[in-house]
Amino acid sequence: MSTFSRAPAGFTLIELLVVVAIIAMLAALLQPTIRDGLNRGRATACLNNIRQCITAVKQSSFDRDLVYLYGYADGVDTSWASVIVDSYLNRNTNVVLCPFYAPRRFDSNFRWLTTYGIREDPPEAYLYAPPDNTFWLRPDAVERPSDFLLIADTTSRGRGGLRARQYKGFNVSMEGEVHARHGGAANGGFWDGHAETMSRARLESLGIEALYDEDQSPGYF
16 A cells, blocks of 8 residues: 655745745834944944044143144145144044044045134134234133034035035034034034034033034035
8 A cells, every 4th residue: 555745735825926026025113223323333433433543632732732723725635634634543544534524434535624623713812813814723822622513523515515425524603514414413522632422502501503403505616
């Protein structure tokens, strides 16, 4: 008497559709968590970069007794960032950029225009301006160093012909040049050497009207 073995039945079409639906639902539930995790990681990397930048700027002040802010000849080839990268940041150009916002990495075309911004409008008593049209910070004149924001997340607002890119300088007196792109917060480095993620309340306490949305300003020169 012969016996026959029956092949195991496979999944039916309905069962496969149910499995696919469950996987799609789980992916949809996890996507915001994954995205938030990536954003937090980028914000943390940005904060670490700014911390290295403010440390390098302070080191440069020990050598010069001044901190370079900007000059009328600044542009693609020169800025505050170019001053510190070679001597104090081991030529690591990506440290002076936020990995969260364009151009994210050092741009060989715009170079020193598209980096974190340094403050260009400190109180007049803090400034040293020699005849060569450069402007320097006098560190010994800074009052309340823990509240003096020197380096920050910025956006171009059309400056330099650039739209929605990091920019080398910011003015507290100008609305929207500091960019709160990290979930409504902006990263910044202060003259006492600390770096922090600044909430809207913190920014406003510093007299800064930041940009909290996308930078939609057209490029101009």
